[in-house]
Amino acid sequence: MLKKLLGISLFSTIAISSSIVLAAPSIPRPDKNGDYTYVREADRWRVVDSEGLNCRSRPGTRFVVLEVKRPGAVLRRTIGSPSIRNDGRGLPWLLVEARDGSPCFVRANRRFIEPIVERVERSQSSSRPSQSTEGFLRNKLSGRCLDIAGRPGDAGPARLGGNAGSNAQIWDCSYDNPQQDDHVWVLNSRGYLIEKNSGHCLDVVGAPGTHNGANIALGLCEFSGYAGGARTDQRWELLRGGYLRNMVSGRCIDVAGSPGVNNGTNVQLTRCELSGESGGGRSDQRWEFVSR
Incomplete structure (x- = not known):
C-alpha cells in the first residue's frame, strides 16, 4: 500500500497555543x-x-x-x-x-x-491543546518501526520505581494491520510519546533513567510531569534531522549496535549523534512519522 509522510515531521517543532504561559x-x-x-x-x-x-x-x-x-x-x-x-x-x-x-x-x-534558567510550560485551564502527531515511528536508517515486544506488547507497563515493562525494539512496520499492532504512536503537545494500542507512554527505565545505555520500555504515563519526586523521563523534544532527545537526560532514542538495523534490536538511551554519524557509519538515531 502507498505510504506517504505526514505533513508534520520531526524536522519541525510542535506548535504551542498562544494561551500557554511560561513560568521560571x-x-x-x-x-x-x-x-x-x-x-x-x-x-x-x-x-x-x-x-x-x-x-x-x-x-x-x-x-x-x-x-x-x-x-x-x-x-x-x-x-x-x-x-x-x-x-x-x-x-x-x-x-x-x-x-x-x-x-x-x-x-x-x-x-x-x-x-541556566529554563522556562517551564504551564497551560492555563482555558487553553486548547495543540495538535498532536500520529503515525508509525520509522527509523530512517533501517526502515523499521519503533515496536513494543509482544503480540501486541501492551502488557506489563513499567511501574513507578523503575521496574521494566514491555521492551521497546525495532521491527518490520506492519502498515497493513494498524488496528492490531503496537507500531502506532501519538506524540502529544507536551512531548509524551503514547503507544496508541495500550495508551501507555515510552519510558526510560529508572527513577529517572538518565545514563548511557538505559533501557527504553512501555510505562504508565506520568502526565503530572513528575515520578517519585523527580522530573519524569517520559518527555521528548524534536531536533532537526529527526532526533528524539529526552528532556531530562539530554540523550537520544538510539538503536543498539553500530548501527542497529535488524528486527528485534533493542532501543535504548544514548548520547546524541547529532553529526549524523556513529563509528564512521550513518547514525541510527533519526526517526520519521509515516501515516497509516
Whole structure:
C-alpha cells in the first residue's frame, strides 16, 4: 500500500497555543560565600570563569583533572545520585557529565558556574491543546518501526520505581494491520510519546533513567510531569534531522549496535549523534512519522 509522510515531521517543532504561559522554576541561590549547596531545580549550568574550569575525578583540588570545561560551556548535572558533594575542607562540588558521559566534579561556587534558567510550560485551564502527531515511528536508517515486544506488547507497563515493562525494539512496520499492532504512536503537545494500542507512554527505565545505555520500555504515563519526586523521563523534544532527545537526560532514542538495523534490536538511551554519524557509519538515531 502507498505510504506517504505526514505533513508534520520531526524536522519541525510542535506548535504551542498562544494561551500557554511560561513560568521560571525556583533558581538555586548561592550562600554568603558564593557556594551552591542546593541545586535540584537546575539541570544545566554554565561555566562563568574566564579561564575555564577543571573537572576532577573526585571533589577536591588534589584529584585528577579529567577535562577542562571551556568558558561558557554548558554543564549537565548528573541526576540520580547526590549532585553536591563536599571535599575534605567542607566545600561543595557539583557532579556533572564529562564529554564521554562519565561523571566528574566542578567547584560549586558562583565565581565558576551559574544555573541556566529554563522556562517551564504551564497551560492555563482555558487553553486548547495543540495538535498532536500520529503515525508509525520509522527509523530512517533501517526502515523499521519503533515496536513494543509482544503480540501486541501492551502488557506489563513499567511501574513507578523503575521496574521494566514491555521492551521497546525495532521491527518490520506492519502498515497493513494498524488496528492490531503496537507500531502506532501519538506524540502529544507536551512531548509524551503514547503507544496508541495500550495508551501507555515510552519510558526510560529508572527513577529517572538518565545514563548511557538505559533501557527504553512501555510505562504508565506520568502526565503530572513528575515520578517519585523527580522530573519524569517520559518527555521528548524534536531536533532537526529527526532526533528524539529526552528532556531530562539530554540523550537520544538510539538503536543498539553500530548501527542497529535488524528486527528485534533493542532501543535504548544514548548520547546524541547529532553529526549524523556513529563509528564512521550513518547514525541510527533519526526517526520519521509515516501515516497509516
